[in-house]
Amino acid sequence: MKIVILGSGNVATHLAKSLYEKGDEIVQVFSPNLENAKLLADKIGSRFTNHLNQVNHDADLYIIAVKDDAIEAVAKGLTNVNGLVVHTSGTTDLKILSTLIKHSGVFYPLQTFSKDKDIVFDEIPICIEAASEIQVNILTKLAKKISNQVYHLDGEKRKVLHLAAVFAGNFSNHLYTLANQILKENNLDFNIIRPLIAETADKVKKNLPENVQTGPALRDDESTINKHLSMLTDLPELQKIYQTLSNSIKITHK
Numbered sequence: 191m192k193i194v195i196l197g198s199g200n201v202a203t204h205l206a207k208s209l210y211e212k213g214d215e216i217v218q219v220f221s222p223n224l225e226n227a228k229l230l231a232d233k234i235g236s237r238f239t240n241h242l243n244q245v246n247h248d249a250d251l252y253i254i255a256v257k258d259d260a261i262e263a264v265a266k267g268l269t270n271v272n273g274l275v276v277h278t279s280g281t282t283d284l285k286i287l288s289t290l291i292k293h294s295g296v297f298y299p300l301q302t303f304s305k306d307k308d309i310v311f312d313e314i315p316i317c318i319e320a321a322s323e324i325q326v327n328i329l330t331k332l333a334k335k336i337s338n339q340v341y342h343l344d345g346e347k348r349k350v351l352h353l354a355a356v357f358a359g360n361f362s363n364h365l366y367t368l369a370n371q372i373l374k375e376n377n378l379d380f381n382i383i384r385p386l387i388a389e390t391a392d393k394v395k396k397n398l399p400e401n402v403q404t405g406p407a408l409r410d411d412e413s414t415i416n417k418h419l420s421m422l423t424d425l426p427e428l429q430k431i432y433q434t435l436s437n438s439i440k441i442t443h444k
């Protein structure tokens with residue numbers, strides 16, 4: 191398949207590399223920042239541009255992996271292409287493409303991607319959506335080349351998945367950042383709590399999270415909770431988060 195990748199960030203980089211490694215031809219990378227476009231293009235032996243009007247019109251597939259707010263603007267530059275145009279966003283409607291483009295779809299990989307961290311695609315769920323069965327089949331076939339977990343999901347279900355993913359991945363990672371802030375302010379190293387983070391994630395591989403919850407809020411240890419809250423007097427934002435999450439744990443486990 192001849193593929194054009196639009197974007198050169200986290201998702202564009204991993205998708206382009208995986209598809210390239212499985213034998214697809216990435217004919218071009220488009221990205222507004224020419225250096226970023228070149229950086230990715232060099233990894234996969236493709237041409238590159240930072241002008242939408244120079245995007246190749248003969249590809250079979252166009253993967254738009256730019257920030258959500260720019261998807262529509264990029265799609266407007268692809269209204270004349272014959273190939274299938276997809277975006278990779280969890281929460282963006284397919285309609286944003288289908289109202290502009292003849293053949294469109296969604297190719298949403300449910301994982302947290304960072305450009306510079308290697309990733310194995312095999313186990314990453316890929317959620318497919320498209321208007322016609324033919325397009326669903328094309329995207330499913332492509333997704334199965336790089337992943338063993340391919341789902342045909344409508345937009346509403348995909349949005350729910352993305353919302354859950356923000357809680358599970360995004361917010362958890364932010365909480366690690368806050369934990370590190372507390373540690374750093376007290377000259378303690380983040381390495382000390384890495385095993386705790388690893389074990390918390392490991393436990394939910396086989397258990398439901400609600401069955402392995404621990405901590406002062408679950409135990410109703412009010413004196414410990416109050417000590418923690420007083421330690422956060424100078425960090426009112428963190429105090430608020432601590433209170434909100436403790437209340438949520440109590441309500442969930444009532």
Ligand SMILES: NC(=O)c1ccc[n+]([C@@H]2O[C@H](COP(=O)([O-])OP(=O)(O)OC[C@H]3O[C@@H](n4cnc5c(N)ncnc54)[C@H](OP(=O)(O)O)[C@@H]3O)[C@@H](O)[C@H]2O)c1
Nearest residue numbers: 197198199200201221222223226255256257260279302303
């Ligand atoms: N990161 C994840 O874990 C993840 C997971 C699943 C799905 N997604 C989805 O994948 C898509 C890309 O996310 P990402 O995390 O890969 O983003 P990212 O790493 O932040 O990269 C954003 C890309 O958007 C381009 N861009 C920024 N402003 C633009 C504009 N005005 N017009 C055209 N392009 C613009 C950037 O180009 P330059 O670098 O050239 O400025 C860059 O290539 C999003 O739809 C996101 O929802 C992300």
